[in-house]
Amino acid sequence: MTDEPLLRVRSISKFYGNRIGCNDISFDLWPGEVLAVVGESGSGKTTLLNCLSTRLLPTSGTVSYRMRDGAFHDLYRMSEAERRFLMRTDWGFVHQNPSDGLRMTVSAGANVGERLMAVGQRHYGDIRATATDWLGRVEISSDRIDDQPRAFSGGMRQRLQIARNLVTGPRLVFMDEPTGGLDVSVQARLLDLLRGLVHELGLSAIVVTHDLAVARLLSHRMIVMKDGHVVESGLTDRVLDDPQAPYTQLLVSSILQV
Amino acid sequence: MNAHTDNIAQYNFAYLDEQTKRMIRRAILKAIAIPGYQVPFASREMPMPYGWGTGGVQVTASVIGTDDVLKVIDQGADDTTNAVSIRAFFQKVANVEVTTHTADATIIQTRHRIPEEPLNAGQVLVYQVPIPEPLRFLEPRETETRKMHALEEYGLMHVKLYEDIAQHGHIATTFAYPVKVEGRYVMDPSPTPKFDNPKMHMSKALQLFGAGREKRIYAVPPYTRVESLDFEDHPFEVQTFDEPCALCGGTDVYLDEVVLDDRGGRMFVCSDTDNCEARRAEGHRGHLSGEEAAT
Numbered sequence A: 001m002t003d004e005p006l007l008r009v010r011s012i013s014k015f016y017g018n019r020i021g022c023n024d025i026s027f028d029l030w031p032g033e034v035l036a037v038v039g040e041s042g043s044g045k046t047t048l049l050n051c052l053s054t055r056l057l058p059t060s061g062t063v064s065y066r067m068r069d070g071a072f073h074d075l076y077r078m079s080e081a082e083r084r085f086l087m088r089t090d091w092g093f094v095h096q097n098p099s100d101g102l103r104m105t106v107s108a109g110a111n112v113g114e115r116l117m118a119v120g121q122r123h124y125g126d127i128r129a130t131a132t133d134w135l136g137r138v139e140i141s142s143d144r145i146d147d148q149p150r151a152f153s154g155g156m157r158q159r160l161q162i163a164r165n166l167v168t169g170p171r172l173v174f175m176d177e178p179t180g181g182l183d184v185s186v187q188a189r190l191l192d193l194l195r196g197l198v199h200e201l202g203l204s205a206i207v208v209t210h211d212l213a214v215a216r217l218l219s220h221r222m223i224v225m226k227d228g229h230v231v232e233s234g235l236t237d238r239v240l241d242d243p244q245a246p247y248t249q250l251l252v253s254s255i256l257q258v
Numbered sequence B: 001m002n003a004h005t006d007n008i009a010q011y012n013f014a015y016l017d018e019q020t021k022r023m024i025r026r027a028i029l030k031a032i033a034i035p036g037y038q039v040p041f042a043s044r045e046m047p048m049p050y051g052w053g054t055g056g057v058q059v060t061a062s063v064i065g066t067d068d069v070l071k072v073i074d075q076g077a078d079d080t081t082n083a084v085s086i087r088a089f090f091q092k093v094a095n096v097e098v099t100t101h102t103a104d105a106t107i108i109q110t111r112h113r114i115p116e117e118p119l120n121a122g123q124v125l126v127y128q129v130p131i132p133e134p135l136r137f138l139e140p141r142e143t144e145t146r147k148m149h150a151l152e153e154y155g156l157m158h159v160k161l162y163e164d165i166a167q168h169g170h171i172a173t174t175f176a177y178p179v180k181v182e183g184r185y186v187m188d189p190s191p192t193p194k195f196d197n198p199k200m201h202m203s204k205a206l207q208l209f210g211a212g213r214e215k216r217i218y219a220v221p222p223y224t225r226v227e228s229l230d231f232e233d234h235p236f237e238v239q240t241f242d243e244p245c246a247l248c249g250g251t252d253v254y255l256d257e258v259v260l261d262d263r264g265g266r267m268f269v270c271s272d273t274d275n276c277e278a279r280r281a282e283g284h285r286g287h288l289s290g291e292e293a294a295t
């Protein structure tokens, strides 16, 4: 890890009228670090994710990102063109529902190749070779490259969405309940795959989940949210093995009883 | 226009009122200033249904003057029902001279073709456009496609071409083949065959596109670069035909297939009927022209 974070989050708040979406959240995300944002529905974790990924304008606070040239840029002072370019090159966003992140009516190969074409690749053979390689890395057989994701299982769709995001070699990936809609056995395989890719590529990631097992398996550090506030944060193993906040204790004890 | 007041008292010259024409001309001027950019305009009801060229008719009605000579083609032919009725419409509401000869026309309204004979400076080609948005195939949201044009995010166009090659082994799009105008805006040339795309490039004529139902006008000014999108390893190619025109023997022209009988007999003839007739008048003959070639 370098001596500078990749993402600096300072006092991010989002209010909907009087209602709190998330309140006064600050942290740094380091290169190669996976941060889990854990909470129940309504805790503000998705609002926070959307504020960090420029999908939702925060009411106050700043988010700055260290670009490849080393300079920090305030995300909300960038032009929309710069933000959108960042989102399809140096960032990824994995949606809970793969159909939100895939083009369901074009082939798997085109889904993976789209980002390459968006940044100007114009050699069909090269694009197809890269797509084939990425399908392999997410354990999708290369003979499915011309099939549409409509014909894929839920787990395959999610793996395709991951390949589509990673093909441009992003440094930061946002994930919103990445294993959310999947069967338990499929979840385990996907988590294994994700953990392998994150490690191999040295990705930084912010993973929103209500599932402490996902946080345990994927993340180095976690923050626990309730009612829009951070109630606890720290190294994942520490938080899960020795929770300090009463709310975290409740969350941990509730899964241990199962 | 006083001379015609008796006959067409209920109409203004060229049907549209002057205020509407001014509004459409402003849209046209803006479209010319930003080649390939789709300019919204307040499309008016015309005495013909949408899908029958209302966009092109409004553009023509806004630029036509008493000295203009109008040619109207549909599928390359001057004598199809749609072409005949639009021509008759302008004869009635503008009393302008009409022609079938490409070289004699000052305004040519078209639905599917660009004439084979190269156009000249001073000529205006008006296209009737059904769907102006080239990105709609993969992105139905208008707010998003507008943003993609504004930010020059055109990766999706290549996704479409990629799919073509993946499915067919080559770029199978033959009509409405997307182009980039002056290195900036991606544009749908409307239902013209890709055979005609190279004619748009650096054309001496002014090209105007009107989409009535979708309320959009766009333009390619004279001497503007118009490049068909492609891949390095699958470059753009126009259709080629295995045989020459059966009537005039023309090659390097766009041919239509005509069924001759119910035993599978067929022939290929020029889609541009004016060009075919002109060639025959010059003595060119095809193998089914029924006359001996002039010697």
Ligand SMILES: [Zn+2]
Residues within 6 Å of the ligand: B245, B246, B247, B248, B249, B250, B269, B270, B275, B276, B277, B279
């Ligand atoms: Zn001919």
